[in-house]
Amino acid sequence: GAAELGPYRHYMQKEIFEQPRAVADTLQDIESITPELFGDQAYKVFKDIDNVLILACGTSYYAGLTARYWIESIAKIPVNVEIASEYRYRDSVPNPRSLVVTISQSGETADTLAALKHARGLGMEHTLTICNVATSAMVRECKLAYITRAGVEIGVASTKAFTTQLTALFLLALALAQAKDQLSEVKEAESLKALRHLPVAIGAVLALEPQIMAWADRFASKENALFLGRGMHYPIALEGALKLKEISYIHAEAYPAGELKHGPLALVTEAMPVVTIAPRDELLEKLKSNMQEVHARGGELYVFADADTRIGSSEGIHVIRMPENYGKLSPILHTIPLQLLAYHTACARGTDVDKPRNLAKSVTVE
């Protein structure tokens, strides 16, 4: 009820603002990276596996796509990520040395549970879940688990569950690296420091809300939007587009920026806002030329740019500056403004933000 909402208009807004706390709780008071964070048998399992297969639906699937970048780069273990409802029905080649990772806020999604059982039926016994509900079917069915501490999420569009999943998945990448002797003490210490600072860093991004609201007013009259990201921010672009679709009913698509010229450029006109995630990373110069391609065709760019990217506002290029560059954990910070943009656009359009039409919080039937 209203009392629970405090100063917020919707649960979704409240849950967006709870993220510093949710991430801090998910990290608990971890003092060192060890496989045991994922369960008693984790060390043995992590030693044995030679690849990772991630299965999930919806927003949780996008957390999985982000995790692929982390696990391959930090732990050097090959990763596949599949939509649960596809995996369960296709002929695949099982590998008994796979670590099967399910990601689920509710732990009750029918397709994800069925995909897990399908994998087990194919002889894959090493199972782990990243899940927000400790008492769920998913946690009971998996050998290993990491429980995210987002707390109850009421808004149908997932927000704090996603960023806590990412936090847990980053820990998984580190723990796998450790089991495979890929994690130096220096790297471990640096990573823990960056993780512990996350709640404060997220707080600084939340403070951008007034600037994002001004953008949202302009988005409210649009019928389409394009989201661009590259590398580990491409899945964040997908999540940003999903948020906007789910709650504002604006059609939105995400593309890896390098793929623009293979189709989406044909859609770019003055009527097409192009949201761009611009972290300061190795791909920045390439991203800038992708932005130029949009700009040259009259597209309006809305850029979330890290402070040191030297991307400035000009005619047709709107920039909101992110407070800091956050290295490998940057996808978590870049998620926040996209949540706020979707939220305020939906508010401006007057949709039922917490209960979007035709959608359910947890899809427990196929």
Ligand code: G6P
């Ligand atoms: C529904 C929800 C999404 C969620 C997806 C997967 O579509 O609306 O927010 O990402 O299910 O749910 P899960 O509980 O498995 O993460």
